[in-house]
Amino acid sequence: MASRAHIFLQIFFLSALATTAFSLSPDYYANICPEALPTIKKVVEAAVYKERRMGASLLRLHFHDCFVNGCDASNLLDPTPTIDSEKTAVANNNSARGFEVIDQIKAAVDEVCGGPVVSCADILAVAARDSVVALGGPSWEVLLGRRDSTTANRTLANLDIPSPFMDLPALINNFKNQGLNEKDLVALSGGHTIGFAQCRTFRQRIYNASNIDPVFAEERQATCPRTGGDTNLSPLDPTPALFDTAYFNNLVKQRGLLISDQALFNGSSTDYLVKIYTLYPEAFWYDFARSIIKMGNIKPLTGNQGQIRLNCRMVNY
Structure with a gap:
């Protein structure tokens, strides 16, 4: 197995390749505002220290934005007569969170940069990375x-936005539509190593699935009744505040919480990747970093496209 230093060198090389392809750069703010990234990191670390669950919430915001x-930070926009807000979409309504942390980051970077030069879309991307690092996971440029x-x-x-009720063929197709392959699917799904899910997203699995450990199902049923308690939370894995x-x-033990989780290890094409990641944590770290860099390059607005919002929740007029 490669050393951790070698893995991070590979991640850096992948970043350089992606920079050429998409005209994005890890040094974009180096001259415009060199304090931008340290400022984002400071606010994220404070938010995660205050509430460990926030790390997963910020990572999820980046994912739901890119898909x-x-x-382009479209998922941060509040509803208006002309904005059909993504905050009320099924995957986000009453579950997406962390918007106030993004507001804090935006205010902090605008102050240190002397104006609105850092985009909300970039804030989401950096906050996702800093959240993973704050919870013990890998870093990437x-x-x-x-x-x-x-x-x-x-x-x-x-x-x-992929549904927690999708089977493997639906998940593969969903990711393929974004230019992401099966390895990206499994690696990015590994983001579920942090955070929680609401009862309504896994009730069907714990009461009806056949590919589930019965003891695990009974444990989850204790806090997720057949009716009611839709927003009751359960951890996505046994260590929801640690990126491991x-x-x-x-998944190997048939203890995946969501249908879409267990679909990755259910006698099909992605089983081998799940097994690799159980045996070689650094392989997961490398693939996760590689895939999230790739995801972050889905149709970015650059140059004169779009705008730099003054407030992440609303369009500049």
């Missing part, structure tokens, strides 16, 4: 230079 027409959208699309959010490989260990 809806690219990484975030490619920067995205700009913010002036629209949102709730209909597209309902169609494109317990998520994949759970």
